[in-house]
Amino acid sequence: MIEIDDVSVDLGGARVIDGVSAEVSDAGVVGLVGPNGAGKTTLLRAVAGLVAYHGTIRVAGTPASATHRRTTARLVAYVPQRPVLPPAMLVGDYVLLGRSPHHSYFGADTRHDRRVVAEVLDRLDLAPLARRPLGQVSGGEAQRAVLGRALAQQAPVLLMDEPTASLDLGHGQLVLELADELRRERSLSVLCALHDLTLAAQYADRLIVMSGGRVVARGKPAEVLTVASLASVFEASVEIFTGRDGVVVAPVRPRSPREGSPLTAAQRAGACVGVRSPAGTGGGVR
Amino acid sequence: MSEGPRGAAGEMQPTRLHALHVVTGVAFLLAAGLGALLVGPAGIPPDQVLAQVASRIPFIPIHSHLSATADVVVWQLRMPRIVLGGIVGAMLALAGASYQGVFHNPLADPYLLGVASGAGLGATVAVVELPHLRGLGFDPLPLAAFVGAIVAVGATIALGRTRERARDATSLVLGGVAVGAFLAAAQTFLLQRDTPVLQEVYTWILGGLSTAGWSEVELVLPYVGVAATVLILCRRLLDVLSVGDDEAGSLGVHADRVRLAVVAAATLGTAAVVSVSGLIGFVGIIVPHTIRLVLGPSYQRILPLSVLFGAGFLIAADVLARTVLSPGEIPLGVVTAFLGAPFFLVVLRQSRRLAG
Numbered sequence: 184m185i186e187i188d189d190v191s192v193d194l195g196g197a198r199v200i201d202g203v204s205a206e207v208s209d210a211g212v213v214g215l216v217g218p219n220g221a222g223k224t225t226l227l228r229a230v231a232g233l234v235a236y237h238g239t240i241r242v243a244g245t246p247a248s249a250t251h252r253r254t255t256a257r258l259v260a261y262v263p264q265r266p267v268l269p270p271a272m273l274v275g276d277y278v279l280l281g282r283s284p285h286h287s288y289f290g291a292d293t294r295h296d297r298r299v300v301a302e303v304l305d306r307l308d309l310a311p312l313a314r315r316p317l318g319q320v321s322g323g324e325a326q327r328a329v330l331g332r333a334l335a336q337q338a339p340v341l342l343m344d345e346p347t348a349s350l351d352l353g354h355g356q357l358v359l360e361l362a363d364e365l366r367r368e369r370s371l372s373v374l375c376a377l378h379d380l381t382l383a384a385q386y387a388d389r390l391i392v393m394s395g396g397r398v399v400a401r402g403k404p405a406e407v408l409t410v411a412s413l414a415s416v417f418e419a420s421v422e423i424f425t426g427r428d429g430v431v432v433a434p435v436r437p438r439s440p441r442e443g444s445p446l447t448a449a450q451r452a453g454a455c456v457g458v459r460s461p462a463g464t465g466g467g468v469r
Numbered sequence: 470m471s472e473g474p475r476g477a478a479g480e481m482q483p484t485r486l487h488a489l490h491v492v493t494g495v496a497f498l499l500a501a502g503l504g505a506l507l508v509g510p511a512g513i514p515p516d517q518v519l520a521q522v523a524s525r526i527p528f529i530p531i532h533s534h535l536s537a538t539a540d541v542v543v544w545q546l547r548m549p550r551i552v553l554g555g556i557v558g559a560m561l562a563l564a565g566a567s568y569q570g571v572f573h574n575p576l577a578d579p580y581l582l583g584v585a586s587g588a589g590l591g592a593t594v595a596v597v598e599l600p601h602l603r604g605l606g607f608d609p610l611p612l613a614a615f616v617g618a619i620v621a622v623g624a625t626i627a628l629g630r631t632r633e634r635a636r637d638a639t640s641l642v643l644g645g646v647a648v649g650a651f652l653a654a655a656q657t658f659l660l661q662r663d664t665p666v667l668q669e670v671y672t673w674i675l676g677g678l679s680t681a682g683w684s685e686v687e688l689v690l691p692y693v694g695v696a697a698t699v700l701i702l703c704r705r706l707l708d709v710l711s712v713g714d715d716e717a718g719s720l721g722v723h724a725d726r727v728r729l730a731v732v733a734a735a736t737l738g739t740a741a742v743v744s745v746s747g748l749i750g751f752v753g754i755i756v757p758h759t760i761r762l763v764l765g766p767s768y769q770r771i772l773p774l775s776v777l778f779g780a781g782f783l784i785a786a787d788v789l790a791r792t793v794l795s796p797g798e799i800p801l802g803v804v805t806a807f808l809g810a811p812f813f814l815v816v817l818r819q820s821r822r823l824a825g
Contacts, residue, residue, distance in 0.1 A: 233718050256721030267713040271766040276484050276708070283709050284721035289702045297480035304481060313481060336720070 184209050185230060185340055185372050190238035192225050192396075199225050200236070201396040207372040209339070212363070214387030214404075215376040218417050221393040223376035224264065227342045230374065231261040243339050256284035260333035264344040264376075266325075270318025274309055274328050275300065277317055281335025303334045307361065323354035330358065334365065341366070343375040347382060355379070359386045380421075384408055384430040392416055404430050484767040486774070494777030498555065501781040505551045505788045510795045511542045518543055550681040553689070554787045555780035557678070557742040558752055560693045562779025564735035565753025566760075566771050567700045570707035571728040572638045578753040579739040582645035582732065583621035586652035588743045591617020593656045593670050597663045610673065611688070611744035617652075618740035624648045626732065637714065638728065675800030676747035678787055685745040696738025700772060703731055707768035749783070749802045755809040756782055759816050782809075 185207040192200035200222045207213045215223045229236040232247055232255040240247040242258045250258070260281070268277070281303075282296040304310045307327045312320055317328065326346065333341060343362065347355030363386055366373050377383040383390060384404035392400040392407055394416045400407045408430050413421050420437035423430060506522065507515040513535070521543050523531040535543065564579035572581065580586075595602075595613035602609045622645075629644025660667055706727045709717045714724035756779045757771055764770050783805070790804045 231719050233715060251721075252718060252723060253721035256719060259719075261716075261719040263716060263719070267711075267716055269711045269766060271761075272711065273484060273765070275481050276767060277712075279481065279483050280709055280712065280720055283705075286705070288706070291705060292483060294480060297483065300481040300483075301479050 184241075184243060185374060186239070186241040187226070187230065188239040188241075190226070190229055190236050190240060192222075192229055192234055192236045194225070194234070199396050200229065202238075203393070203396075203398055205374075205391055205398070205401070207340075207374050209372055210366060210370040211389070212366060212373040212375065212387045214383035214390045215374065215393060216378075216380060216383050216390055217393035217399075220395075222396040223393055224344050225396075226393070227261065227344050227374065227376060230340075231255070231259050231342055233261075253284050253288075256336060256338070258338050259340045259342060260336040260338040262329050262333050262341070262343040262346055264348055266329045268317040268325055268328075271316050273314050273316055274320060274324075274331075275304060275313035277328055278303055278309070278313075278331040278335050281332040284336060299337065300331075300335050303331045306334070306365075307331045322349055323357065326350060326354070326358050327361070330362065330365075334369075339370070339372060341371045341373045343373065345376055345378060347377070347379060355382065362386075380408060380413070380432040381430070384432065385426075385428045408432055484765060484770065486770050490764065490770065490774055491777070494774050494781070498777050498781040498784070501784040501788075502551050502555070505554070505784050506543070506547055508788055508792055509542065509547060510792070511539065513539045513542060545682065549683045549686055550678050550787065551784055553681040553686050553745065554678050554784045556686065556689055556693050557746045557749065558756075558783025558786075559776040559780040560689075560696065560738045560742045561749060561752040562756035562775035562782070563697055563700050563772060564739045566757035566768070566775045567703070567707065567731045567735050568753070569757060570710060570768050571731045572642060573711070573713070574638075574642070575758065576754065577642075578750070579735060580748070580750075580753075581642065582625045582736070583648040583652065584618040584736060584739050584743060585748050586649040586656065587617040587619070587621025588614040588740065588748065589617070589670075589674055590621075590652045590656045590659075591615070592673050592747075593659050593666075596666045596670050596673075597659050611685075614673075615740045615744035618743055619736065621648055621652055622732065622736040622740075626729070637725065641728070641732070672800065673747045674802075676749035676802035676805075677790065677798065677800055678746055679791075679798055681745070689741040689745055692741035693738045696734040696741075697776065699730060699734035700738075701776075703727060703734075704768045704772040707731070707772070711766065711768075747802070749805055751802070751805045751809045752779055752783055755805075755813045759813060762816050 185205070187203060187205040190200060190203050191198060203222070203226060205213065215226065217223055225234060228234040230240055230242070230247065232252060242255070245258065247255055279292060279296065279300050282292055282299065285296065286292065301310070304313050307330065309324070309327055309331055312324060317325060320328065326349070330346070341362070346358050346362065350358060359382060362373065365371060375387065387404060389402060390404050390407045391398055392412070399416055400412055405425070408423060410421060410423055413419050413432070420435050422433045422435050424433065425431070507518055517535055517539070520531055521535045521540065523529050561579050565577070568577040568579060568581055569575055591613035592610050594617070595609040599609045599613070625641065625644040625648045628648065629641040660670060706722055709720055709722045710724055710727060717724045757775050760771050760774045760778060764774070786804045786808055787801055789808065790799045790801045793799055
């Protein structure tokens with residue numbers, strides 16, 4: 184469980200997080216959404232203990248600021264947006280780094296650590312790649328290795344910063360499905376920043392919308408993701424559909440490509456129909 | 470590599486130092502040491518040298534028939550030179566490997582943060598300003614070089630601090646560049662004013678073990694012992710640091726604290742060996758990189774093996790330094806570069822071919 188109470192962060196003299204409060208329950212997934220520069224990454228870094236903050240953050244009931252970094256790392260696992268992947272390091276050795284918070288400072292890995300890593304590698308289908316260098320695996324496999332490193336920490340809290348950013352649609356879904364399964368299996372509290380609002384709506388129980396370092400909306404995806412709120416927060420033009428697994432957010436052009444005037448609702452509907460037409464039937468968006 | 474991902478008991482098999490690596494390193498070191506012991510301008514027959522060495526080993530009933538002069542050559546000239554060469558080579562290779570780890574920079578060497586210029590200035594001050602101390606039976610050069618090296622790195626650490634982050638890698642390296650340039654300028658200024666000492670100072674700068682004796686070994690051993698212990702203890706932490714300071718922090722490791730401990734230990738050891746051997750270049754880069762190219766990036770292998778191969782490499786280089794132009798000597802730094810550069814290029818090409 185994560186409790187964030189009135190947290191503010193100053194970086195370089197500027198306030199980048201301003202009085203944010205949030206809560207993630209055990210086995211809950213909260214999605215952090217918001218435009219670039221909203222403070223999502225900084226909030227995640229504050230929870231991970233990587234940036235100084237005012238206010239209170241409790242992880243599993245323990246005030247994060249009162250614990251040593253190693254203790255924090257046993258409570259919080261962090262998947263950064265652009266992880267450093269040393270190209271010559273083997274996948275297995277990389278996942279083993281996740282056991283670091285469980286060692287004494289100058290200590291070495293134990294048999295238990297190696298068993299935990301073997302189990303994680305198996306769970307993520309990484310065992311056949313364990314002795315392959317990170318520079319020789321695909322983007323999706325590398326992202327699974329990063330997730331594996333976080334799981335090896337055996338922390339009750341998992342923070343993910345744009346875990347699908349460098350992946351194509353299918354691999355992005357695979358990683359989020361995997362994270363969702365693991366969350367259920369291990370009762371992880373997950374706080375995840377996502378740019379893709381549809382993925383955020385489908386994988387998170389609740390969403391927190393941030394803008395300018397503040398929380399501007401929170402609630403269930405269907406309550407939070409509205410045409411009006413997204414126009415106001417993202418300055419984006421979207422259509423919102425209700426799909427099988429929740430809200431689908433589709434960006435649409437705010438102006439007609441030909442006349443340069445705002446599109447009418449009918450024109451937008453036509454564009455959507457056009458996209459759905461089979462290839463080669465001349466139904467594409469013009 | 471043929472090892473599977475899992476051991477017999479369902480354990481992941483991490484990249485670790487194997488007994489075979491250690492045996493190879495020890496064999497290389499012993500071979501270099503033996504070669505250095507047997508070869509020299511004194512022309513003592515190898516079997517007599519071996520018999521002399523064996524006679525000093527307890528419980529081996531062999532008696533040496535070497536003359537007193539030959540005995541001095543073996544025990545007071547060759548042996549301390551071999552031991553000191555081993556210590557210097559091990560320390561430089563270990564410090565270079567550690568610096569490459571904490572600064573994420575493949576070109577980092579033990580002199581990165583100003584050890585070379587600090588020691589150089591110290592040596593110059595000793596030669597130019599304190600020559601009268603030699604008349605009193607005290608050579609101020611090693612002490613001055615040691616103090617100069619420590620002061621230079623201390624200044625780099627103090628000046629390299631930034632407001633946002635206490636001691637991040639880039640600001641430390643930039644601090645080292647500034648301090649190094651300043652001290653090198655001061656050294657040049659002193660030398661310009663007193664050109665007759667140029668050769669003496671430059672001979673020291675190019676490095677060598679020609680003055681090696683047991684007293685130098687005793688002098689550097691405590692510093693190198695402490696430094697090597699700290700650095701080898703940090704080998705797992707250096708692997709964690711390879712994912713960057715931020716991610717190391719999320720894995721519970723204070724990157725800046727580890728960096729400071731490594732820099733302090735590496736500086737202490739490097740300053741000690743530089744004070745008796747001068748500035749021997751290339752060992753700190755070539756030895757760790759050769760190990761890295763052959764055995765991969767894990768510091769759990771690179772650091773311990775740098776000790777063995779660094780020691781063996783410098784002992785072997787010193788054999789060439791004192792035999793190629795015998796009875797004259799080539800500066801050891803020149804030999805390490807002459808030997809090291811082509812060998813390193815061969816290893817680099819081979820590793821690319823294997824990777825490709």
